[in-house]
Amino acid sequence: AEYFPGRMLSPGEEGLTYSGNELVWPFREQATPAPRAHMPQKEGMTGAFLMEKLMAAADRAGVAVRANTLCEQLVRDESGRVVGVHAREAGESRFYRARRGVILCAGGFIKNREMVRQYAPELRRARFKAATDGDDGRGIRMGMGAGGAAIRMAMASVTLPFYPPKSLMKGIFVNESGQRFMPEDVYQGRAGELAMRQGGRVWLILDDECFERPMFAGGEIHAGETLEELEEEIGFAKGSLQATVSLYNEYAAKGEDPVFHKAPEYLKPLTVSPFGAIDLSWDKAIYAAFTLGGLATDIESRVLGPDGQAVPGLFAAGRTAASISSPGYSSGTSIGEATLFGRIAGRTAAAG
Numbered sequence: 051a052e053y054f055p056g057r058m059l060s061p062g063e064e065g066l067t068y069s070g071n072e073l074v075w076p077f078r079e080q081a082t083p084a085p086r087a088h089m090p091q092k093e094g095m096t097g098a099f100l101m102e103k104l105m106a107a108a109d110r111a112g113v114a115v116r117a118n119t120l121c122e123q124l125v126r127d128e129s130g131r132v133v134g135v136h137a138r139e140a141g142e143s144r145f146y147r148a149r150r151g152v153i154l155c156a157g158g159f160i161k162n163r164e165m166v167r168q169y170a171p172e173l174r175r176a177r178f179k180a181a182t183d184g185d186d187g188r189g190i191r192m193g194m195g196a197g198g199a200a201i202r203m204a205m206a207s208v209t210l211p212f213y214p215p216k217s218l219m220k221g222i223f224v225n226e227s228g229q230r231f232m233p234e235d236v237y238q239g240r241a242g243e244l245a246m247r248q249g250g251r252v253w254l255i256l257d258d259e260c261f262e263r264p265m266f267a268g269g270e271i272h273a274g275e276t277l278e279e280l281e282e283e284i285g286f287a288k289g290s291l292q293a294t295v296s297l298y299n300e301y302a303a304k305g306e307d308p309v310f311h312k313a314p315e316y317l318k319p320l321t322v323s324p325f326g327a328i329d330l331s332w333d334k335a336i337y338a339a340f341t342l343g344g345l346a347t348d349i350e351s352r353v354l355g356p357d358g359q360a361v362p363g364l365f366a367a368g369r370t371a372a373s374i375s376s377p378g379y380s381s382g383t384s385i386g387e388a389t390l391f392g393r394i395a396g397r398t399a400a401a402g
Contacts, residue, residue, distance in 0.1 A: 135192075178336055190345055198346065210267060228290030269328040
């Protein structure tokens with residue numbers, strides 16, 4: 051439980067860090083910042099390490115696992131209660147009875163092109179779908195077919211990995227009007243969400259002192275000996291970028307950012323020629339997206355219908371349920387929502 055102050059994984063034994071926008075305005079004023087993210091001390095893929103532990107716990111509990119089984123629809127009795135599932139196992143049709151309930155925990159729908167087109171069309175432009183092939187919306191559709199309500203379906207985690215290096219946070223993001231629209235010290239998931247709201251047309255403006263290429267984001271480079279030249283090179287309205295940088299520089303020189311309140315450690319006037327702009331628009335950079343919308347649930351993980359009433363015998367967790375962080379994703383939330391609400395669903399169902 052030692053704190054690691056960096057933005058990347060700790061190279062040492064520290065395993066506690068910030069995982070989102072805890073230190074960023076306006077969130078730092080809405081809640082006292084605290085590092086709540088835990089990183090296991092394990093070489094290699096920590097996700098695989100977590101799954102090993104969960105699978106071992108399931109085995110100790112005597113859970114019967116049916117591999118190569120594709121659930122296709124829920125089965126309800128005459129009263130509307132969910133009492134089982136229809137599935138295909140090795141190509142054969144099977145029915146499984148649920149004495150206490152069915153828990154849907156089958157991911158989101160970013161890999162379902164038709165669902166993305168219908169519910170979250172902006173996400174079609176993301177170049178990387180951060181999900182497994184199983185995130186096809188099957189669990190959500192099964193829940194809807196049994197009377198569950200799907201909510202916040204347009205919400206998503208959209209990550210723009212514009213750092214490291216951290217020096218890039220000393221630049222400023224602008225939209226196609228040459229205007230700033232966020233504090234540049236934001237969590238990368240927040241950066242992607244805000245960029246999406248700008249129509250996906252954004253540039254990171256830097257001077258020679260802080261210019262570097264992002265390690266992961268990609269993006270095309272524009273340059274100019276003066277801000278006026280850079281403005282013309284990109285195609286901004288005359289004077290727009292110059293006015294934005296002038297206002298930013300005036301206050302950055304005092305260690306202030308009255309517009310977006312970026313942390314002082316990342317404030318630096320952009321004055322050293324030449325000037326550069328990295329085009330981090332949707333079609334130029336790598337955006338990683340997955341969906342956050344899903345079935346409406348209550349605090350007991352029961353799936354709710356459009357009238358707010360629980361669908362008897364049906365529960366949901368993980369990305370199949372609408373996320374508590376939509377919008378505003380933080381790293382690790384999906385694991386938390388699958389494990390915490392999965393346990394709650396199991397206990398609620400077992401209690402009958």
